[in-house]
Amino acid sequence: MTKDHSNIAILKEIAELLNEETEMIPMLNGALSKFLSGTKFETGWIFFIDERGKSELVVKQNLPDALSYNDCQHLKRGGCWCVSRFRNEELEKASNIIECQRIESAIEANVGEHSDITHHATVPLQSGQERFGLLNVASRNTVRFSDEDLDLLESVAFQMGSAIKRIYLTNEQQEIALVQERNRLARDLHDSVNQLLFSVTLTARAGIEMSEQPDIKETFKDIQQLTQEALTEMRALIWQLRPKGLESGLIEAIKVYAEMLNLKLAVNVSGVIQFPSRIEETLFRIAQEALNNVRKHAGVTQAEIYISVTATDVLLVVKDEGQGFNIEAHRHIPSIGLQSIVDRVHAVGGTADWVSEIGKGTELLIRLPY
Known part of the structure; x- marks a missing residue:
């Protein structure tokens, strides 16, 4: 099998996995694992970056000890060219990182073997105009990856970005369905149980006024009080289902x-x-x-x-x-x-x-x- 055919096969396997998975992190973990196992890239990690520029390390694979030390503290902190360029919307395609301050700080801290990982390549994860984060990959003794390597990285990032968007849309649709179901349940409770309790309250009040025997009056008062408490509970439940305010x-x-x-x-x-x-x-x-x-x-x-x-x-x-x-x-x-x-x-x-x-x-x- 030629290298081009090998790359196509890897991208096909990744596409199948991305289409099958419904959970975000397992999906990205599986896709990154397949990508690393079928290419010259040996280690990788993914940052999600929100609208305020806050980055979160969500996936990592095959990190050397220096980078994984203390829950990846050196990857999570400090300056970073790729994250900075992403925040400034200056990173549009797969690129080589000449120097990475986070990797350098991990090596300088001498907290474990860095396995000759000194540089990495980076690519934005996006779908259309929506940007989600970064995919970073690296290999031993590699300062610069070829244009062909970067093209392959860009292809898998495109697939990942589309899959991330799909899951976000699915979650939004599920949230909409959940809200609709809450509204339906709140409506049903208001129209049925709530009205019944209100009727019982009115009946108990009428019983108090119509009865002359103290024991019976007291019984109706107890019924009215309990029903009023149940009404308060029901209104609170309806509010919890559908917070109009x-x-x-x-x-x-x-x-x-x-x-x-x-x-x-x-x-x-x-x-x-x-x-x-x-x-x-x-x-x-x-x-x-x-x-x-x-x-x-x-x-x-x-x-x-x-x-x-x-x-x-x-x-x-x-x-x-x-x-x-x-x-x-x-x-x-x-x-x-x-x-x-x-x-x-x-x-x-x-x-x-x-x-x-x-x-x-x-x-x-x-x-x-x-």
């Missing part, structure tokens, strides 16, 4: 939700409230769950929320002066609500912690990157 902004949505729960809420904000939609909804869902916990377990009718925004993350604190709980007595997360919050936080790479003491309230601390 979010289009008016995160803070306003949180305030309206607290008001619906009959909680007096103080909100303190520092920094500019402007997040990606996924982070904004995550913050809203966490605030909802935290306020639900205050209403159900704290034994108070007021709470405080602090939101502090920096260039890289957001800190959300929800505080109450309620009855609290003994943290030492809980080997596991003490409530389903807190577990739900932890799950949401971990899903976006954040951290969750809480401080509580009997009789001295609870403080929930959430930090999310964005």
Whole structure:
């Protein structure tokens, strides 16, 4: 088999893998592995770079010890010509990197063998006008790759970029379908169960007015109170399924939700409230769950929320002066609500912690990157 035919075969195998995979990281890992195993390139890594220029190392293959040391700290930090050119929209095709500060810093740190990896080639991952990040590859004792090598690298990067776009579109469609299903469920709950509970409340009120026996009056009062509580729970559930207030902004949505729960809420904000939609909804869902916990377990009718925004993350604190709980007595997360919050936080790479003491309230601390 000639070299051209060999390259075509590699690109065909990669195309088949990219078309079959539905998960982003396994897809990129598999494609990079096939590419390295079928070409002269020996090691590679992929950066995703967001709209603000923040880079994230998402895939790596066959890195020498110097580059993989301490969770690839030298690849993740410091200056980098390829990332800088990408951010400035000056990198349009596969290119040789004459010197890489990150590789040089790893070698100078003397933290492991660099296996004669001193330079690398780079190529942007994109689909049309959308740019996602960089594919970097390197080989032992190679300072410069040939035009033919770079053409091959560009071809596989084109395939990867198209596959990344496909998965993003698929995820967006799934998110739209999920929102539509939430809206349908919220509508059904409002039109059926919510109306039934409201009818029971009216019936109980009529029973109180019509009955003259104290025991029967008291029974109807209990029914009315329980039904009213169930209505409040149902309205909160409908809001969780379909947060209408979010289009008016995160803070306003949180305030309206607290008001619906009959909680007096103080909100303190520092920094500019402007997040990606996924982070904004995550913050809203966490605030909802935290306020639900205050209403159900704290034994108070007021709470405080602090939101502090920096260039890289957001800190959300929800505080109450309620009855609290003994943290030492809980080997596991003490409530389903807190577990739900932890799950949401971990899903976006954040951290969750809480401080509580009997009789001295609870403080929930959430930090999310964005």
